[in-house]
Amino acid sequence: MIVAERKPFDEISDLLAGYDKVLTVGCKTCVAVCLAGGEKEAALLNKELMLARKVAGKPVETCAALVERQCDMEFLAELDDIVDQYDAIVSMACGAGVQFMAERYPTKPVLPGVNTTFIGVNRDVGWYEEKCRSCGNCLLGVTGGICPITMCAKSLMNGPCGGTNQTSCEINKDQPCAWYAIYQRLAGQDRLDNILKMTEIMDWRNNVPRTIVQPGYEQRKAAFSDK
Amino acid sequence: MAEFKSNSKLERILRAGHFAFTGELGPPRGSSVEHVREKAKPLKGNVDLVNITDNQTAMVRMSSWAASIIAKEEGLEPNYQMVCRDRNRLAMQGDILGAYAMGINNILCLSGDHMQFGDHPGAKGVFDVDSTQLIHMVKKMRDEGTFQGGAEIEEPPKMFIGGAANPFAEPFEWRVHRLAKKVAAGVDFIQTQCIFNMEKFRKWVAQANDMGLTEKVYILAGVTPMKSVGMAKYMKNRVPGMDVPDEIIKRLQGAEKGKVAEEGIKIACEQIEEFKEMKGIAGVHLMAIEWEHKVPEIAERAKVLPRPVV
Numbered sequence: 430m431i432v433a434e435r436k437p438f439d440e441i442s443d444l445l446a447g448y449d450k451v452l453t454v455g456c457k458t459c460v461a462v463c464l465a466g467g468e469k470e471a472a473l474l475n476k477e478l479m480l481a482r483k484v485a486g487k488p489v490e491t492c493a494a495l496v497e498r499q500c501d502m503e504f505l506a507e508l509d510d511i512v513d514q515y516d517a518i519v520s521m522a523c524g525a526g527v528q529f530m531a532e533r534y535p536t537k538p539v540l541p542g543v544n545t546t547f548i549g550v551n552r553d554v555g556w557y558e559e560k561c562r563s564c565g566n567c568l569l570g571v572t573g574g575i576c577p578i579t580m581c582a583k584s585l586m587n588g589p590c591g592g593t594n595q596t597s598c599e600i601n602k603d604q605p606c607a608w609y610a611i612y613q614r615l616a617g618q619d620r621l622d623n624i625l626k627m628t629e630i631m632d633w634r635n636n637v638p639r640t641i642v643q644p645g646y647e648q649r650k651a652a653f654s655d656k
Numbered sequence: 657m658a659e660f661k662s663n664s665k666l667e668r669i670l671r672a673g674h675f676a677f678t679g680e681l682g683p684p685r686g687s688s689v690e691h692v693r694e695k696a697k698p699l700k701g702n703v704d705l706v707n708i709t710d711n712q713t714a715m716v717r718m719s720s721w722a723a724s725i726i727a728k729e730e731g732l733e734p735n736y737q738m739v740c741r742d743r744n745r746l747a748m749q750g751d752i753l754g755a756y757a758m759g760i761n762n763i764l765c766l767s768g769d770h771m772q773f774g775d776h777p778g779a780k781g782v783f784d785v786d787s788t789q790l791i792h793m794v795k796k797m798r799d800e801g802t803f804q805g806g807a808e809i810e811e812p813p814k815m816f817i818g819g820a821a822n823p824f825a826e827p828f829e830w831r832v833h834r835l836a837k838k839v840a841a842g843v844d845f846i847q848t849q850c851i852f853n854m855e856k857f858r859k860w861v862a863q864a865n866d867m868g869l870t871e872k873v874y875i876l877a878g879v880t881p882m883k884s885v886g887m888a889k890y891m892k893n894r895v896p897g898m899d900v901p902d903e904i905i906k907r908l909q910g911a912e913k914g915k916v917a918e919e920g921i922k923i924a925c926e927q928i929e930e931f932k933e934m935k936g937i938a939g940v941h942l943m944a945i946e947w948e949h950k951v952p953e954i955a956e957r958a959k960v961l962p963r964p965v966v
């Protein structure tokens with residue numbers, strides 16, 4: 430899932446200076462799971478906002494809404510009827526959701542309520558770890574299911590580097606060395622031959638905005654673009 | 657004898673079967689040409705090649721290629737270090753062409769210390785290619801005369817290609833395979849991490865010999881004389897990838913007051929004597945960290961002078 434962190438209150442408050450009617454929209458998917466931008470967090474932000482503005486003598490009217498997935502136009506459409514009543518929208522979704530919302534309501538200021546941080550896993554409640562940088566050319570099949578691009582601090586493809594500290598990464602003792610782990614996992618599966626040969630220079634595919642059309646959906650896309 | 661791969665003095669020395677002796681020079685954190693010239697003086701005539709570090713420990717310094725040119729003007733043979741941290745493949749290849757155009761014939765391909773260690777921890781690490789891939793890229797430029805992207809190079813840069821090896825870091829069993837990968841990628845010479853744990857090093861070299869690697873690559877053993885007990889402890893505990901056995905620390909602690917550095921040099925000379933005889937070792941790389949002025953004395957005492965003229 431996508432993991433995000435709530436932005437500091439002061440930053441959001443600054444972004445909202447001058448707007449008196451604010452719609453805060455949570456997202457029910459990733460950001461809700463990671464406790465950054467779901468229903469509860471949207472309501473909490475509104476409370477903080479109203480209190481701060483009241484104290485400052487500039488009261489604000491807020492409303493909280495919740496959308497199944499802000500990265501889906503179909504669900505965003507549910508907001509069409511109420512958006513006009515507000516001066517600004519705070520989207521608590523990931524950066525993709527914020528942008529899709531801004532695209533749907535191009536005349537409204539749409540502001541981010543969270544910092545989108547990484548694609549990761551839920552290690553335990555409230556504890557998330559980064560696992561993938563969406564490089565577009567997944568190497569997990571040869572690296573024992575451990576991502577060298579994300580989990581190695583130097584994104585080495587032919588590691589480990591000379592800084593490996595016992596089993597830790599040179600950057601700090603608490604960070605396991607990805608290549609040590611890759612070696613151990615492959616050794617345990619008798620698959621070390623996977624990494625005996627040099628991994629060739631990467632063909633980075635994440636330098637331009639990417640679009641994917643799954644097989645069978647090309648015509649649908651073409652029809653959509655013609656509209 | 658096959659043709660030389662480059663115009664490197666180090667290549668000629670190694671090919672002639674001499675025991676190589678190389679050194680290191682860290683460029684200044686400023687633009688002082690004089691600083692580089694001063695540091696170059698004690699190295700001249702005492703080493704065959706001088707590594708010019710590249711933003712060492714992730715701190716900004718005078719660029720390695722510029723300091724390499726100054727070192728060359730001073731009569732040294734520079735080994736242009738290049739780390740993968742700071743450049744993408746476009747910048748790397750451009751800099752290699754430029755360096756070669758200015759008469760630099762050796763390159764050392766490294767990953768580089770992580771940005772977090774230096775004074776610009778917020779820098780974006782590039783790591784477009786890794787050190788093994790960089791070796792391969794330089795070899796392709798030299799031997800196939802093509803850029804990484806495939807286009808032909810007008811006057812390919814004929815670099816003598818170096819790499820690093822850390823024989824000590826875990827997993828130890830894998831270290832020799834990583835060396836093998838670099839050899840397959842096209843490395844000509846290897847300079848190892850500073851060696852203090854001789855027992856482990858002997859094992860690693862024996863593995864490299866068994867795998868036939870030492871017939872394909874020249875290995876220069878890394879030697880760093882300890883200046884003080886504090887330095888030894890710091891290297892043991894703070895420097896990633898360093899293996900300093902307690903015996904070394906004990907030996908330094910046992911030295912008479914005021915004689916610790918002397919003991920450090922003695923240990924280094926003993927190591928060098930052993931390396932001269934060690935099968936699979938083609939020379940020594942002396943990393944006298946901020947101790948350049950001691951190099952003549954160490955070279956003298958290690959009995960590696962005079963350096964061969966080739």
Ligand code: SF4
Pocket residue numbers: 560561562563564565566567568569576577578579
């Ligand atoms: S290699 Fe790593 S960054 Fe690339 S897709 Fe796979 S997990 Fe993600």
Ligand code: SF4
Pocket residue numbers: 580581582583584585588589590591592593594597598599600605606607608609
């Ligand atoms: S210590 Fe391991 S994880 Fe850290 S940079 Fe080196 S190879 Fe990568």
